[in-house]
Amino acid sequence: MTGAAEPLLALQGVTGGYGETVVVEGIDLALAPGESLAVLGRNGTGKTSLLRLVMGLADLHRGGISFAGDDISRRPVHARNRAGLGFVPQEREIFASLTVQENLAVAGRVGSGGDWSADRVYAMFPRLAERRANRGNQLSGGEQQMLAIGRALMGDPRLLLLDEPSEGLAPVIVEELERAIGALRDEGGLAVILVEQHTRFALDFAPRAIVLDRGRIVFDGESGALRDPEVLQRHMGLAQ
Numbered sequence: 001m002t003g004a005a006e007p008l009l010a011l012q013g014v015t016g017g018y019g020e021t022v023v024v025e026g027i028d029l030a031l032a033p034g035e036s037l038a039v040l041g042r043n044g045t046g047k048t049s050l051l052r053l054v055m056g057l058a059d060l061h062r063g064g065i066s067f068a069g070d071d072i073s074r075r076p077v078h079a080r081n082r083a084g085l086g087f088v089p090q091e092r093e094i095f096a097s098l099t100v101q102e103n104l105a106v107a108g109r110v111g112s113g114g115d116w117s118a119d120r121v122y123a124m125f126p127r128l129a130e131r132r133a134n135r136g137n138q139l140s141g142g143e144q145q146m147l148a149i150g151r152a153l154m155g156d157p158r159l160l161l162l163d164e165p166s167e168g169l170a171p172v173i174v175e176e177l178e179r180a181i182g183a184l185r186d187e188g189g190l191a192v193i194l195v196e197q198h199t200r201f202a203l204d205f206a207p208r209a210i211v212l213d214r215g216r217i218v219f220d221g222e223s224g225a226l227r228d229p230e231v232l233q234r235h236m237g238l239a240q
C-alpha cells in the first residue's frame, strides 16, 4: 500500500466516446482524496463525456481508470456508485412522481451506516426541508438541483461529479448552491469534480482547473492562472 500518496481517482490515457465515435482523447488525470477540480471548456468539448466515462456511462476505448486503488475501467455503473462515486447529471434525473423525502430515501444505502442522512441534506439545503412532502415535478429548477445533489450525497460518495449545476438557475439560487458546495469542500474528505460553463463559479470553487478542447486537456493547473481573461481565452478559444 502506498497510503496517503495514492490518488483517489486516476485516469491514464483515457480515450472514449459513444460507440465508435471518439469524444475524449488521451486523458491523463490524477485527483487526490478530498481534492476539488473544475473542468472548463467550450460547448461540446467533451466535459460531460469525461464524467460519463468515469461513471461507466460512455464507452471506454483505450486507457484505464482506477478509483481508490482499484481498476474500475470495466465495472458497471452501480459498482462504481458502490465504490464511492456519486454523479449529478446535467439533466438532474430526479423522480418526478416521488416526494423529496422519497427521492432521498431511495438513494440512501440501506444499513450503510454512512455519513449522509436526509436530515443532513436538509440542513445543507433548508429549502428542501420545506419541500419535503412535495413531488419532484412540483419543484423549481433550483430545488431540483439541490435534490439531485442530495440524492448523490445519500450514497456516501468519496468523489462527487457535478455536471453544470448552475445551468438555467437564477443568480440568487446559484449563490445558494455555491455556498452549499463550498461548505462541502471545506468540510474536507469529499473530492469534487465540477463541470461548469459559469467560469467564475468554477474558478472560485476549485483551486485546480483543467480546460478541455476537442476532447483533450489543454490546461491543467492552478485556477488562479485562468482568472486572467487573456489566458482563459487562449485556452478556451474564441467562444468564451
Ligand SMILES: Nc1ncnc2c1ncn2[C@@H]1O[C@H](COP(=O)(O)OP(=O)(O)OP(=O)(O)O)[C@@H](O)[C@H]1O
Binding pocket: 018, 021, 023, 041, 042, 043, 044, 045, 046, 047, 048, 049, 050
Ligand atoms: N450520447 C451521445 N452519442 C453520441 N454523441 C454524443 C453523445 N453525447 C454527446 N455526444 C457528442 O460528444 C461531444 C461532446 O459532448 P459533451 O456533452 O461531452 O460536451 P460538453 O463539453 O459537456 O458540452 P456541453 O457544455 O454542451 O454540455 C459532442 O460532439 C456531442 O455531440
